[in-house]
Amino acid sequence: MSGLAVFAELPLTVKANPRAKRVLVKLIPGRGLEVVTPKRFDPAQVPDILEEKRSWIERTRDRMRAAGIDLSGAPPQLPASIDYRAIERTVRVDYLDRPGRVRVTENAARLLVAGPALDREGLLDGLCRHTVKKAREALLPWLDRASRRTGFQYAALRVRRQRTRWGSCSSRGTISLNAKLLFLPPVLVDHLLLHELCHTRHMNHSPAYWACVAEYEPDYRRLEAEVSRGSRFVPAWFL
Ligand SMILES: [Zn+2]
Known part of the structure; x- marks a missing residue:
């Protein structure tokens, strides 16, 4: 489960999409990591996939944070x-x-x-x-x-x-x-x-x-x- 542990600070959502051709890993503002899986995909493979994509995830996460984008999934505060x-x-x-x-x-x-x-x-x-x-x-x-x-x-x-x-x-x-x-x-x-x-x-x-x-x-x-x-x-x- 190393892949999951590494990104413990990012909430993770796994979504099955029968029309997906391959596994997609995305970082979504306000929601964190999202993995879209195709038909007949074993969710137990998700940690390995995240490990494979680790450098892309880290780079993208840092770039988004530097741009002030929140990835924590914490509900936004009411603005004053x-x-x-x-x-x-x-x-x-x-x-x-x-x-x-x-x-x-x-x-x-x-x-x-x-x-x-x-x-x-x-x-x-x-x-x-x-x-x-x-x-x-x-x-x-x-x-x-x-x-x-x-x-x-x-x-x-x-x-x-x-x-x-x-x-x-x-x-x-x-x-x-x-x-x-x-x-x-x-x-x-x-x-x-x-x-x-x-x-x-x-x-x-x-x-x-x-x-x-x-x-x-x-x-x-x-x-x-x-x-x-x-x-x-x-x-x-x-x-
Ligand atoms: Zn245009």
Whole structure:
């Protein structure tokens, strides 16, 4: 069981997926190690697999920790304030212990979360829903401005909280944006919107696509790299 002992500080989940072709080892923010196993896999082999992947796991774990990503699986704390960096707005969060459904209201620079104090998951869920709504309100006019500036039209916008992707664009021109964008610096949001809008012309990452991006943002390589490390701006309760 050496493999398990080595990573004792990381919670481990083993999931069987009959469609998996081979064993997959992943590190997931807020959840730790996840091993996905294919059909007819003997779970007793998991420690050996982790041992084989040890250097990758250690490297990835250290990189994620350095980026401020929590892997402990400990439930996130309720925030006392939230920095919605994209819209340059920091709000203080107050909690009101009250029975019944969780309600979140915002006025001036204060968020009031009312609900049962013991229902931490419910309170966090309320904050998350409020944040997604706020992201939608901020990103729609923002995307419209970017669309007018570039002349690239999109058909519809969807804003959701997604685990990994920052955004995507369908062949029908529907742009999907991750609500986590609300925590990124504005310059990265600008870039991500440009990235998706250029996909309305080129549905790939071909040289022609990047030439299109470069026309509006010559410094796109640096910004792409920054976006890929953007999770460090996202608070643990919204990951
Ligand atoms: Zn893309």
